[in-house]
Amino acid sequence: MQNFAPFVNPITLTPLQKTDLFFEDYVTNEKFPIKKEIPRFCDEKNYSESFGYQWNTFREIQLDSKSDTDYSYRRFYTLTGWDPKKLGKYKVLEVGSGAGRFTEIFLNTTSGLLHSIDLSNAVEANLENNKINSKRLSLAQASIYEMPFKNNTFDKIFCFGVLQHTPSFSESVISLINKTKVGGEIVVDFYPIKGWYTKIHSKYILRPITKRLPSKFLLRIIRFNIKWMMNIFDLLCFLKLKVFTRFIPIADISNFPTALNVKERKELTIMDTFDALSPTYDNPQRIKDVAKMFSSNGCEVSFAGIIKYHENSYAAVVRAIKKTHT
Numbered sequence: 001m002q003n004f005a006p007f008v009n010p011i012t013l014t015p016l017q018k019t020d021l022f023f024e025d026y027v028t029n030e031k032f033p034i035k036k037e038i039p040r041f042c043d044e045k046n047y048s049e050s051f052g053y054q055w056n057t058f059r060e061i062q063l064d065s066k067s068d069t070d071y072s073y074r075r076f077y078t079l080t081g082w083d084p085k086k087l088g089k090y091k092v093l094e095v096g097s098g099a100g101r102f103t104e105i106f107l108n109t110t111s112g113l114l115h116s117i118d119l120s121n122a123v124e125a126n127l128e129n130n131k132i133n134s135k136r137l138s139l140a141q142a143s144i145y146e147m148p149f150k151n152n153t154f155d156k157i158f159c160f161g162v163l164q165h166t167p168s169f170s171e172s173v174i175s176l177i178n179k180t181k182v183g184g185e186i187v188v189d190f191y192p193i194k195g196w197y198t199k200i201h202s203k204y205i206l207r208p209i210t211k212r213l214p215s216k217f218l219l220r221i222i223r224f225n226i227k228w229m230m231n232i233f234d235l236l237c238f239l240k241l242k243v244f245t246r247f248i249p250i251a252d253i254s255n256f257p258t259a260l261n262v263k264e265r266k267e268l269t270i271m272d273t274f275d276a277l278s279p280t281y282d283n284p285q286r287i288k289d290v291a292k293m294f295s296s297n298g299c300e301v302s303f304a305g306i307i308k309y310h311e312n313s314y315a316a317v318v319r320a321i322k323k324t325h326t
């Protein structure tokens, strides 16, 4: 029978004592508050607040259970290659959980315990979405750079759609490696650099402005403009001119589930467009460079490439096994 890995001071890695209101470090006298049942190991004000706003506003939109799809299920199991029957034996950590769509998949398809962190208050959306399985979920608001766990703790770590949104991709990879046991496995996916044209995209042209706008205001602008942008996007695709859609400041909606009705498709487009324009950091990477970040920090890379996990849906993935103790 597995136990949860105990929380430690994220900086000194010393043990903490739990009270009803906080986790306390008796050595440094620091207190880490528990708010809305979730321990908080980072400042509430941080660069990821737009994600907190996004995931609390669109809390259920990407849950397989609410949208009657298997997108998250397929992405989770195709990318990791993990066997749900075996996951119950392992200590598993999810980094950057957002509203918890993969948290849900893990908890619904395994008998295991899951540790999960996110820097933003999206953790509140995650807990709400997964409250039915919350006894098997150890959730905390914390940064990938200061995770409240001892080094060499986890057998499996997954981190999907997060690393490009952190200030230093390579430092984030090192943090994941630190928390993995020797012999443990890390699976990440991220925005790839596909070629010289990757950053010639309206999103990268507008982001210096849009990422500075208050989240509520940006969302209002997107809502106001979404209809004409979707119409032009669909028209260009119909005319087989998809290449020009990059000049419309809208998410790529060509790979959305075909089963969505008009209203659902519009809401998902609004959410994905906000997701594209609001984050403080957006640093796509070459797959070979990410593989090197792992191999030059004591890991063996078992896979690095593009994986198709659904019709028209692809992800850039690196899987690595930790070989040396941190």
Ligand SMILES: C[S@@+](CC[C@H](N)C(=O)[O-])C[C@H]1O[C@@H](n2cnc3c(N)ncnc32)[C@H](O)[C@@H]1O
Pocket: 048, 051, 052, 055, 062, 095, 096, 097, 098, 099, 100, 101, 102, 117, 118, 119, 120, 122, 142, 143, 144, 145, 159, 160, 161, 162, 165, 166, 275
């Ligand atoms: C695009 S969302 C992906 C969420 C989820 N993995 C999913 O695919 O639905 C990126 C998430 O990374 C989180 N994030 C960004 N920087 C982080 C950091 N330094 N530590 C932990 N989480 C971080 C954000 O708060 C956000 O929820």
